[in-house]
Amino acid sequence: MNWSLRRAAAFALVASLSLLAPLLGRAAAAPFVLVAAAAAVVPEGRLFEVFSTPRDRREGRLLALVGFSLAAAGVGLLVPLFEVPVGVFVASVLVVGYGDLGRRLVLAARENRALSMVGFVVLGALAALAGQGVVASVGGQPVVAPTHVFLAASGALAAGILRSVFVGRDDPVVLVTVTLLLWLFAVLAPFADVPAATAWERVAVALVVTSGFGYVSYALDATSVAGMLTGVLLGLLAVVLGDYGWFVVLIAFFAIGSLTTKFRYDQKLERGVAEDNEGARGTGNVLGNSAAALVALLLYAAHAHVPLSDLAYQFAYAGAVATALADTLSSEVGGLFDTPRLVTTFERVEPGTDGAVTWQGELAGLAGAGLIAAICVAVFGFGLAGAGVVVAAGFVGMTADSVAGAVIEGGVVGNQAVNFLATLSGGIAGGALALLVGLA
Incomplete structure (x- = not known):
């Protein structure tokens, strides 16, 4: 066993201390406090060699282990202080601990970054699922439930995305973020009013279909590894x-x-208007175009606890996605033509200039918004007025993207931030217009 794999296995064993949580109750954080205290004073020796990272060896201290243990202790304190479900705590810690072990197992057999992240997600999800099963069995609940599978899969995917962005010493960031996300998903209780058979079907179909699309997009070089996991x-x-x-x-x-x-x-x-990385979308690009829609989705799921009706958030979701497609088609099609004008002054500029538009691109963008509207009519039953709201929201968002590109893009504000602001504008426009015309 190589050094990296041995260290990952040791961290996974430390993560397994979370399985004591259902027995310890309010003291769920205690084992990790003890590990952090012990790691802080471990001198050079066998244990130091097993747990140390290259940075630890330079510093002469087990900083990574201390950081991971303190982060686990911190999220463990959320259990008694804020009544975070014990299953969420256990799943989050195991996802991070065993996910990295899965990644290292793949790398030990084959140097392939994409496969290693698949190993991270698969083993992390299985460990999280098993951990929730232990918690459920102690509490006399069903060992495996659709919610367990959903939390395990979403936690592993979120951790995999973060791991592709951060390095090993950033485990505390990954752990805390995953815990907060799973806590939110648990509070939303997506299967509370759904029959068990329907819940199982939805989870199974979601995992199979989304994984299939993710694989195809990566195989076609449409996304990076991180972009695939995000999608x-x-x-x-x-x-x-x-x-x-x-x-x-x-x-x-x-x-x-x-x-x-x-x-x-x-x-x-050749014209200097192509997307970087041969068009493969990374996490930033995917989230820049989808984060506003995700917010609308979460608000829809939580509509019983927030203002406005669920339909308002459904129209906001449609408006955000319509904006994303409208903006993409406008940029990709419009960039092929030689007559761009700056949206704020209408003066002629070079292709690829931030905030530049062409009439061909604008028509392509409207067609994209119209396509999303047509799909919404089919799957949501919006009707003609609803379709008009979606198209209008897509146009508002697409225009906001062009204006933001001309006014604020560059320097601190990059393309991904502008995309988010545009889709947020489209989402707000969709929800507001639906309320204004009495559709929500």
């Missing part, structure tokens, strides 16, 4: 927190947007 997570949330229709709307954007990005890519590359 799978968003698809899973769309199916579980919304329904199949929500997933269809989202996947339409990803599929059409990716194909359009690849369309005449060499020509766009």
